[in-house]
Amino acid sequence: MESIILFSKKKRLKKIAIYAVVFLFSSNMLRLIFETGSFRIFTAILLFLAAGFSFLVLAAEVMHLYGKDQTGLVVSDRGIFKNDYYGKIIGLVEWTNVDHILLIDKDSIGIKVKDISQYNMGKLGSKNAKLLKEEKIIMILSDSRLEITFEELWNLLDSHFGSFNMQDAA
Structure with missing residues (x-):
């Protein structure tokens, strides 16, 4: 699905x-x-x-x-893809490589991966590359630009990833 x-x-x-x-x-x-x-x-x-x-x-x-592609986020049984500049560099983050889904703050979710070697960090910029290397957080999601609420986003990730380890990053 x-x-x-x-x-x-x-x-x-x-x-x-x-x-x-x-x-x-x-x-x-x-x-x-x-x-x-x-x-x-x-x-x-x-x-x-x-x-x-x-x-x-x-x-x-x-x-x-007014652009053609209004897709913000794609969540499938294979993984998750964020349709923005960094998401296009990273590509699909497969669920098999996801270690944890973290609650970063009251309206941000972090996707922490097991292995960062398969992602192209050269184009990410120093702040994002540092976050990826040190914390292994490949993607940060929020409802700020999407047509769904934070709770709907959280439930969508839960339904695809299963009973994941919810951690508080703070």
Whole structure:
């Protein structure tokens, strides 16, 4: 049995709204600084960076919102696949390689694996590669971008992995 969980359009729209507000605020503040002549280089640079970053994230989120693939998470009898940048690098995490499913905090679940050698850590970035090497946590899941609640996510993992060892990572 395979369960496909889609990204939530409502949650994405909230994120888009937040970045739109940040972009509009920072770009208008930049405009005011240049119009009034009260130019401070440090403030201008910070506002320029905030406007640029928020615009890039805003554009990426809008592209993802209207993209073809809205699949967020695939949970099957074989394993679990997270459809985001890191999930595509890691690929399918098979249940036979899962050691524990950890409750990291009140709304995050960690997937801890037995053997990390089969995963490509070169493209993960230093923070994620360190977490993988030291803790063997290959994937962190939450309901923040998915169309299901945290409890539904927890129950879905439980139904596929069976009676797993629930551990508190804190």
